[in-house]
Amino acid sequence: MPTPDRTSLAEIVEAGRDILESAGAAGLTMQAVAVRVGVRAPSLYKRVRSRDDLLALITAATVRDLGTRLAAAGSTGDPRQDVALLIRAFRAYAHERPIGYGLIFGPVQPGTDYLGPAVEPVLRVAAALAGPEHALEAARTLTAWAHGFVTMELAGAFNLGGDVEAAFTFGADRLIDALAVR
Template sequence: MPTPDRTSLEEIVQAGRDILESAGLDGLTMQAVAARVGVRPPSLYKRVRNREDLIGLITEATARELSAELARLQAGGDVHAELAAMAHAFRAFAHARPAAFALIFGRRADQARPTVAALAELAAPLLRVTERLAGAAHALPAARTVTAWLYGFVTMELAGAFNLGGDVGEAFEFGIARLTETLAPRDVRQAP
C-alpha cells in the first residue's frame, strides 16, 4: 500500500518562502522546510529534488506573485497614476518580502534565477504602461529605466542607505513624478 502524501508542492514552496523571510537564505534548509510542513526531510525529495530546486521554485512563485500584483493594477486609466500605483506596489512588495525580492532581482551564483518566461510575465504590466507613456519604440528602454530606478531606490531604502535626512517617501514620490514626466515623448511634454 503506497504511503499517503502528507504535503503538497505548494505547501513546501510556501513554507520555504516563509522561512526565507524569517531566517534568510542560509536558514532555508530542507530540514527547516520539512519541520514546517510536518514531514521528515526525506519526504520532501518526493516533490523537490534538492535545495537549489526549492530556491528556484520559491523564486518563480515570488516572481508570479509580484507579476499578478502589478497586472492587477492595470485599469487602463491615467498612465501617470498607473505607473505610480505599480511603483508603490513594487516598493510595498519589497518591504513585505525583502529576501524573496532579492532572489528575483539579485545576482548570486548560488541562487536560481527566474526563468525568462517568468521575467517576461513580470515585465508585461510595466511594458504596457511604458508603451502608453513613451510609445511603442521606447517601451522596453522606458521599462528598464523605471525598473532600474525602482530597484536602486528600494534596495538602498531596505539597506538603510538614505542617511542624509529628509523624507524618503517624499523622495520616492519625486522620483516617480520625474520619471513619468521624463519618459513622455518630447512633443507631449512641450505641448501648451
C-alpha cells in the first residue's frame, strides 16, 4: 500500500512564498520548506525537482496572485479612475510581497509564459484609457513607470525629502493625462 501524501504542491509553493518573504532568498531552502509543510526534505522532490523549479513555481503563483489583485482593482467605467486604482493595487501588492514581487521582474526563462494573468487587467484598462490601437504601448508605459517608482521606493531611494505618496499621485495623474485619448 502506498504511503499517503502528507502535503500538496500548492502547500509547498505557498510555504515557499511565505519563507521567501520572511527569510529572503537565502532562507528559501528545500529543508526550510519541508519543515514548514511537515515532511522530510527528500519528500519534496516527489513534487518539485529542485530549488530553481520551486522558485519558478513561486514566481508563477505570485504572478497569478498579482493578476487576481489587479483584476479586482476596480472597473468603475471611468478609464482614468480604473488606471489609478490598478496602479495603486500594483504598488500595494509590491509592498505586501516585496521579494516575490522582485521575482516577477527578474530574468525570464526562455519559453516561459507565466505573465498572462497579470497582463490582461493592465491591457484592459490601458485600452480603455489610450484606445485599443495603443493598448500595448500604454500598458508597457504604465507598467514601466509603476515598476520604476515601486522599485525605487522599496529600495529606499527617495531620500531627498518630500511626500512620497504625493509624488506617486502626481506621477500617476500626469501619466494618465498623457496617455488618455484626447
